[in-house]
Amino acid sequence: MMVPRTRLLISEALLLLPCAAIGALVPESAVTCIVIAALFAAVAAADALLARSALSAVRVEAPEILRLVAERPAEIPLKLTNTAPGAKLLRLGLPLPVEIHSASPDLNLIAPPGLSRATWACTPSRRGHHVLDSVYLESASPLGLWSKRVRLPIRSELRVYPNLRKEKIETLFLNRGNFGVHQFRQVGKGREFEKLREYVPGDGFDEIDWKATARRARPITRVFQIERTQEVYAVIDTSRLSARGATLDRFVSAALALGLAAERQGDLFGLVAFSDKLRQFVRAKHGKPHYNACREALYHLDAEKASPDFAELCTFLRLRLRRRALLMFLTELDDPVLAESFIHNVRLISRQHLVLVNMLRPRGATPLFHDPNVHEVDDVYRSLAGHLLWRKLRETEKVLGTAGVRMSLLDPARLSAELIASYQNIKARQLL
Numbered sequence: 001m002m003v004p005r006t007r008l009l010i011s012e013a014l015l016l017l018p019c020a021a022i023g024a025l026v027p028e029s030a031v032t033c034i035v036i037a038a039l040f041a042a043v044a045a046a047d048a049l050l051a052r053s054a055l056s057a058v059r060v061e062a063p064e065i066l067r068l069v070a071e072r073p074a075e076i077p078l079k080l081t082n083t084a085p086g087a088k089l090l091r092l093g094l095p096l097p098v099e100i101h102s103a104s105p106d107l108n109l110i111a112p113p114g115l116s117r118a119t120w121a122c123t124p125s126r127r128g129h130h131v132l133d134s135v136y137l138e139s140a141s142p143l144g145l146w147s148k149r150v151r152l153p154i155r156s157e158l159r160v161y162p163n164l165r166k167e168k169i170e171t172l173f174l175n176r177g178n179f180g181v182h183q184f185r186q187v188g189k190g191r192e193f194e195k196l197r198e199y200v201p202g203d204g205f206d207e208i209d210w211k212a213t214a215r216r217a218r219p220i221t222r223v224f225q226i227e228r229t230q231e232v233y234a235v236i237d238t239s240r241l242s243a244r245g246a247t248l249d250r251f252v253s254a255a256l257a258l259g260l261a262a263e264r265q266g267d268l269f270g271l272v273a274f275s276d277k278l279r280q281f282v283r284a285k286h287g288k289p290h291y292n293a294c295r296e297a298l299y300h301l302d303a304e305k306a307s308p309d310f311a312e313l314c315t316f317l318r319l320r321l322r323r324r325a326l327l328m329f330l331t332e333l334d335d336p337v338l339a340e341s342f343i344h345n346v347r348l349i350s351r352q353h354l355v356l357v358n359m360l361r362p363r364g365a366t367p368l369f370h371d372p373n374v375h376e377v378d379d380v381y382r383s384l385a386g387h388l389l390w391r392k393l394r395e396t397e398k399v400l401g402t403a404g405v406r407m408s409l410l411d412p413a414r415l416s417a418e419l420i421a422s423y424q425n426i427k428a429r430q431l432l
Contacts (some may be wrong), residue, residue: 001149002048003138008145015040044145051141054148057084058111060092060135062156068100070127070163075119076156078135082111091138091147094120097130100158124160127249129300132156161299162253164260164416195223230432231284231323232262232269232423235313236301237331239275241338243303247360250415251330252298254358257416258328259294261423262286270325271297274313276306281316284325307338314345321353326432328419329357333407334389339396343403350404354432357400358419361409365390 016037023033059081068074082088092107102122109118133156138149196212199219212220234255242248255271262269263286270284271294280297282290308331317327327349333339346355364386374383397407410418426432 093136130158231325239308241332
């Protein structure tokens with residue numbers, strides 16, 4: 001596409017308008033003015049023809065996959081190839097999605113002959129998956145009267161991951177003997193058999209291995225150790241319950257933080273994402289490649305306008321997870337109908353697995369007379385509504401407790417920290 005530049009408009013104003021005025025006022029000079037206008041038009045047309053191939057020798061490439069982090073400044077590397085003999089002054093533009101902000105709408109650069117590189121500064125606002133499929137180039141004509149604009153196809157996949165630094169995840173992993181925001185004393189002696197040893201005074205009779213004692217004709221004691229390779233799953237609800245505000249984003253960040261905590265403890269970490277059907281399932285493993293696979297499975301999750309199907313989810317978990325595991329549910333149970341469905345179906349897996357339900361504490365859900373900011377009648381009704389919601393959640397918690405399921409209301413601002421603290425508490429008490 002050819003676009004007139006400011007130089008062309010100024011030249012027309014300075015040349016053609018005076019000629020038209022002189023030709024109208026002085027009839028004898030009309031022929032001369034027409035010739036001047038025709039020459040100017042010919043020069044402009046020739047300049048436009050020369051500019052048609054101005055960008056035919058320029059190619060732009062971008063990485064096939066580019067990994068970014070939400071709310072952290074980043075750069076998109078671009079590779080330019082100029083097969084023309086001389087350098088070209090270019091104006092470059094990228095059609096970025098609205099979730100990726102850029103300080104400048106375009107980039108002015110000089111492309112020398114051969115290969116050159118450029119970077120486009122940007123800042124993603126939220127996690128997600130985006131595709132950059134084109135780039136726009138503009139170059140001036142030889143006389144600067146026209147601009148040649150082209151749209152070149154490229155293929156670049158932008159993967160924006162959650163920003164764990166925003167959650168202050170690094171403060172949860174201290175370089176000490178134990179990690180986390182709280183230090184827990186290990187309770188018990190462990191359940192995993194380690195070795196046999198000679199009996200020493202003080203050993204309990206329940207620790208004696210009677211078969212080994214009979215074979216060796218002297219008391220032999222069993223020694224147990226803490227289990228290290230247990231399975232931990234983050235079960236994320238991506239239904240309409242998680243579509244309110246930034247609930248799902250908080251769930252994704254908390255799940256990745258839990259994965260880091262499980263890796264530090266030597267446990268196996270896995271993922272389950274569901275709505276009205278199963279969306280993602282990553283079997284529990286450990287290691288950096290596995291954590292990267294979990295991150296790839298979560299970064300593009302979006303909330304769906306559908307109700308969760310807890311029956312299908314619990315049936316799937318019952319059939320696929322044979323080994324006892326810790327299931328950390330991240331969902332919302334403030335809907336009474338869906339809470340009843342969850343209570344009915346979770347009994348299918350609560351006998352085999354340790355289930356912990358985590359939901360964000362709703363705003364204002366506090367017992368009556370606990371809110372000091374009550375001064376008017378509207379505040380009284382608001383506090384009463386929060387009390388009723390808190391009471392329903394307490395009833396749900398008690399019913400889940402009868403099925404062996406624990407329920408926690410977590411602070412949205414400290415979701416990751418409190419989730420890791422709950423996991424560490426379970427590990428310390430050997431409840432799994």
